[in-house]
Amino acid sequence: MHFKILSIYSLALALVLSSCSGKKEEEKTVYENTKFTKNKENTVHLTEKQAQSVGITTTTIQDRNMEKLVRLNGKAEIAPSHISSLSSIMGGHIKSITVINGSHFSKGQVLAIVEDPQFIQLQQDYLVTKAQLEAARLNFNRQKDLNTSKASSDKTMQTAQADYSTLNATLKGLEEKLRIIGISVKGLNTGNIRSKINVYAPFTGFVSKILVNNGQYINPADTLFELINPAGLLLELKVFENDINDVKVGQEIVVYNNQNPDVKSNAKIVSIVPSIETGGSATAVARLSSVNSDFVKGMYINAEVNISSRNTQGLPNEAVVSFENKNYVFEDLGKSNYKMIPVTTGISDDQFTEVIKADFLKEKKIVQKGAYGLLMMLKNKAE
Structure with a gap:
């Protein structure tokens, strides 16, 4: 009886060991004989079997005529010069208020009525x-x-x-x-x-704040309303460091809000703040080409900037790989040896990516298909 139990345990142990051994052999097959040149952790060697599995192809740096679409986001704000505080020329009691917060008004419209005996006098x-x-x-x-x-x-x-x-x-x-x-x-x-006088709107716009109520006595220096002139609407857009050299004052852009993404309006960049903020972005300020009541202060805005096409040097997108926020390509050194080279990228489209200062790659064979697989091999070996 004891012998039978022992036999069952021995069989189970043999199955477990066999399973572990199978997994190790499977993992070994994936990265079998992957070799790295000593003291050169950016170089990888593939066996003939691995090279066939990955199916590596190569390309060279190419001259391309490329365009760039820069997407920006930010908020709508009002220039201080277009936010006005409105008061009554003379003091008195507020007889009535004809608007509420957010009301649209026209120039010359009556916003409030003030009453006082001094007007009679x-x-x-x-x-x-x-x-x-x-x-x-x-x-x-x-x-x-x-x-x-x-x-x-x-x-x-x-x-x-x-x-x-x-x-x-x-x-x-x-x-x-x-x-x-x-x-x-x-x-x-x-x-x-x-005995009453009217307080008129000095321009066409919106009521931002109402600071008085009916029956309140006001002095000439008291502010009754804060008014917004939409002609002063500015779009403050974030421009990331990689795009800052492509966004210029005077460029025409297309803007839209999240509520109506299909309804797009034209605007123009009027200034760029010459500093990079903590988050790695600068601020571009744009102004709408025409007043649009769909855009209000504090609203989140999206924008698109089409950068004019330019002649540049680039590689197919699959030849450029990214790791830890840096970009790399692999040079084919021959005899199934491949070296990872850091590069600085620029604009990209659906096929090609620009490589900045790419002259040092001109005589090199660059891996196109299989670049990502090589990156994974280097990454797993490092780990």
């Missing part, structure tokens, strides 16, 4: 001064006629002239004050004096 002063001026004008003309016939003294005429000039200046000042608060003196009489 100002109109009254104007009408009284106007009547006094007319009396002073008549008196001045009479004194001039009398002075001509020496029926009145020069002093009397000069006094009449001074009174007329003083009242005329006072009237002009009152007229200007009324104009500023939106009351026209044309047609103003004792029958249409009003």
